[in-house]
Amino acid sequence: MTQVDFDRYTSAVQAGRLLRVVNFHNTAAGAADGLRRHLVQLRRDFVIAGRAELDDLFQTGEWHGDRPPVLAVFYEGYANHAAVAAPILAELDITAWFFIPTVFIDVPLADQEAFADAHSIDLVEEERGAERLALTWDEVAELAQRHVIAAHTGTHEQITEIRTDEDLEREIFGPFRRILAATGQPPAATAFLGGSGLGDAPLVDAAVREAGYPYVFSNSRLQRLTSVPRLVPAPIGNPR
Amino acid sequence: MSDAGAAQQPGADLRAEADLGPVTSALARLKRDREGVAMFLVLEDLATDGEPAAETGPELDGPALAQLTAQYGRQLMQTGEPTERQVAGVLEVLAALHFNGASR
Numbered sequence: 001m002t003q004v005d006f007d008r009y010t011s012a013v014q015a016g017r018l019l020r021v022v023n024f025h026n027t028a029a030g031a032a033d034g035l036r037r038h039l040v041q042l043r044r045d046f047v048i049a050g051r052a053e054l055d056d057l058f059q060t061g062e063w064h065g066d067r068p069p070v071l072a073v074f075y076e077g078y079a080n081h082a083a084v085a086a087p088i089l090a091e092l093d094i095t096a097w098f099f100i101p102t103v104f105i106d107v108p109l110a111d112q113e114a115f116a117d118a119h120s121i122d123l124v125e126e127e128r129g130a131e132r133l134a135l136t137w138d139e140v141a142e143l144a145q146r147h148v149i150a151a152h153t154g155t156h157e158q159i160t161e162i163r164t165d166e167d168l169e170r171e172i173f174g175p176f177r178r179i180l181a182a183t184g185q186p187p188a189a190t191a192f193l194g195g196s197g198l199g200d201a202p203l204v205d206a207a208v209r210e211a212g213y214p215y216v217f218s219n220s221r222l223q224r225l226t227s228v229p230r231l232v233p234a235p236i237g238n239p240r
Numbered sequence: 241m242s243d244a245g246a247a248q249q250p251g252a253d254l255r256a257e258a259d260l261g262p263v264t265s266a267l268a269r270l271k272r273d274r275e276g277v278a279m280f281l282v283l284e285d286l287a288t289d290g291e292p293a294a295e296t297g298p299e300l301d302g303p304a305l306a307q308l309t310a311q312y313g314r315q316l317m318q319t320g321e322p323t324e325r326q327v328a329g330v331l332e333v334l335a336a337l338h339f340n341g342a343s344r
Contacts, residue, residue, distance in 0.1 A: 218328075
């Protein structure tokens with residue numbers, strides 16, 4: 001993996017150029033109570049931000065909420081995001097971000113477990129053998145009514161494995177079009193398996209920009225790519 | 241939310257945890273529950289030729305956060321420039337400490 005300049009991160013922390021994010025993956029039924037408690041806690045201390053709030057933070061350089069922001073992010077496109085997480089989010093009036101490996105959604109039901117195992121999509125024991133593991137496109141469209149939909153490549157791929165035009169189509173351009181077609185809205189962001197950000201793979205960087213993704217989420221950075229006038233996000237204070 | 245950290249105030253929490261030791265040890269302690277992992281993401285605006293946003297001064301958790309970042313950074317850099325994943329580990333530790341302090 002490419003090495004990074006740690007001083008950049010130290011400077012960002014000192015400057016308060018940070019955003020809190022909580023990453024979720026599997027939300028199987030057995031984890032529902034814990035998920036609800038977790039989200040209740042988050043909602044108490046933070047504003048759980050959607051796309052408009054993130055855009056506004058970058059655009060104005062100021063956070064306008066009465067509590068600091070946090071993003072609640074759900075990865076992998078699991079069916080349990082619609083069956084378990086979404087009702088809890090609705091109950092708590094929370095807007096979340098869903099990152100979807102779009103090819104997973106298209107995999108026939110009988111092949112989804114094998115696809116998940118082959119593409120680093122972790123499964124919990126209680127769901128092995130389930131009839132369906134991935135969201136359907138109808139569920140994605142329904143999630144999009146209140147949540148933010150983003151791509152997580154097509155096949156849950158690492159940035160370093162995307163090298164050919166075919167790879168770019170499958171992992172970057174295709175997922176953008178697929179989400180747009182299903183939800184009527186372009187994906188708000190993309191993210192890669194392993195959490196790499198832009199900056200080290202010029203071919204991928206160019207494709208992500210060309211496709212039109214506004215944001216890239218990495219393990220350590222949230223990168224905005226859109227060309228609207230840039231203003232500096234202000235430091236974010238502590239929760240009250 | 242992770243169960244790391246035990247102090248009452250975010251700043252004090254971070255200072256108290258400044259002796260956690262190697263990042264890997266701290267992470268191992270934090271990863272007992274992998275779901276709902278708190279992270280800090282550094283904000284970068286690449287809309288203008290990849291230039292980073294200008295700095296605006298420390299506010300988030302104050303000097304303790306920056307001090308702990310630098311401390312972990314020194315540990316990481318003992319073996320050379322860190323990878324993004326290693327840096328993410330540092331941010332994950334910081335976030336866990338921050339969230340636990342902040343949520344009390």
